[in-house]
Amino acid sequence: MKNYPLNPAHGEGDKPRQHKINYAEALNEQQWQAVQQIEGPQLVIAGAGSGKTRTLVYRVAYLVEQGVDPESILLLTFTRKASREMLRRAALLLDDRCQRIQGGTFHSFANTILRQYAGHLNYADNFTIIDRGDSEDIVNMLRGELNLDKKQRRFPKKRTLVEIMSKSINTNRPIMEVLADDYPHFLDDEPQIVDLAQRYDRFKRTKGLMDYDDLLVNLRRLLTEHDQVRRKLSRQFKYILVDEYQDTNLLQAMIAALLASEHANLMVVGDDSQSIYAFRGAQFKNIMDFPKIFPNTRVTTLEQNYRSTQPILDFTNAIIASAKEKYAKNLFSEITGEQKPVYSQALNEREQSRFICQRILELREEGIPLDEMAVLFRSGWHSTELEIELNSHNIPFVKYGGMKFTETAHVKDVTALLRIMFNPFDAIAWYRSLLLLEGVGPAIAREVIDQVVEAQKGPEILASPEWSNRKISGELTSLRLLIAESTAHQFSPAEEAKRALDYYLPILKKNYDDYHKRTHDLEALVRIAERYQELEAFLTDLTLEPPENSQIDTTATDNDEKKLVLSTIHSAKGLEWHSVFLINLVDGFLPATQSLQREEDIEEERRLFYVATTRAKQQLYLLTPELERGGGMSFFDTHTVFTLPSRFIQDIEKFSELTEQWTITLKQEESETTEEKSDDGTADDGAPNFLKNITDFFNEHRN
DNA sequence: GATTAGTCGATTTTT
């Protein structure tokens, strides 16, 4: 253990220290207060764009300048992006000492600590972290052990099962309660679900696996059940900062408090109005409860906004004014600008897309770079129509949120291979890898796993005559050799990835028509592996902090080119752009249909609306299409449905004063002609009807 | 026991 100054703020012989940074000048009064107050519990309520990150960064720098050892500062953030960004800015502000600050997401921090103390909890320190998909596969497999009456009433899907179990853990409630609150239609299945949850736990424990929730649960266990460890850690991390506190769940709040138990130097920063992760167990009441855990908490509120113009803020303030529960705050700004948020009703989704393309091109003409503009939406698939339109206008874009790189089938396949190359006793990875082989299905796969993994015989057993006489021996041998060579040599992660890829490419070509696109993804995977020394670290990061997204949906691949951002609102959190377009502001889309049942869910959707609109610095466009494809449900696919503007719009008093209403007029470019021809009126009178000719032709030439 | 075709059905957000 290192020495740390007992009370660095008022250290020896105390003249005010000479600081490199002039804090009082760089910060406003509240921010400066929050930065200065380094001892004791502190809650900072930071409105959107109020310089929250800035405050954290300056505070970290201030601590270091006060002589605090950077390694005793722990900065828990929500995403790795956020943590990297903060450390980068702190280093820029002060110097490299800031790079030594400890930090990351709760999950990655838990991982680091648990690798050191796994023994205390009877885990081996090379435990594997599994992602949601793995959990689902395990649960699905275990479901077979339960003797459910076949074709009885429907038992929840694997996805739902995992959701239920996870929610029970993250909200600290028994499964019964979760079912009663959120899944009443499955209440009858409670005994089986509880049984399944126990089997799932046992399975993970015996196999040395941890899912996302286990990381938190086990860290909390470590801290509560092992007093000396808790004390040691708490003394090691003498200053703890938690970002986005409104999105922490009960477990995380407890972990933060336990870590601070020896000194209470805990600063949490958050904004209850931006809490959008309740579905994952987040409790924005954690913010309200914080002063209850630490009674002498100092509360600071940051209300000056440094991001948006006043007209935009007037609008966003009005959104949150209609929220049911919130800490009172009223954001103001000194940024000049008269442009009110623009509200426009488009005829349909297509018109909405074309309006956006047109406006984006105009803004680019005016000198706004593409990467200073973003289109936001509620769920990943809401942007499909827009993506087509962007492609046809050659507007390059990146998309955040939605299907992630590591969730695509081909990446999961290669990851599974890497996992058995790393650990030949990883049953789930075996299962997936085996099913890739020609002639191998669930039955044979289980047979192999029973011998290799369960009976602990290892992959070598597959060389025995018992297996080599089977039809499938050829396939099995190449897989066995792939693993054997990994065990025999010390390959780097990149080399391993390359070998896995070479092995996998023929399979990829056989299974997917679009294999070249997927090959790009896999080559990217190899490049990512190059950054790692250890395969274990690579695999862990892949599940814990996966790379942004897959190549599949993006157009341009030039890396330097500026790109428009498409993002789900969730993934847009913490980011900002010059101009923001919020599309599909329609009931059933922005309050999503699924959340209309319960008032708290609707309130969370409202906060989502708030988060989206507060991303805009200069210009905000709100779009409501009046006609929709019927959400893509097969029955409605060819039909359209009338939609109502989002109820959140009606909720805003003086909506028409706060916004500027635009009627969409599309310029006549080449698009004018395309519109008339390719809109769904093609089959109508007038247009030359090739289709009819063709069908006639085929009808005539039958037999 | 594996594979394939074909049907039905359901779709939020993420560490």
Place this chain on the structure above:
DNA sequence: TCGACTAATC
């Protein structure tokens, strides 16, 4: 559009 599940075929 995609995946999960079923029934027919190899």
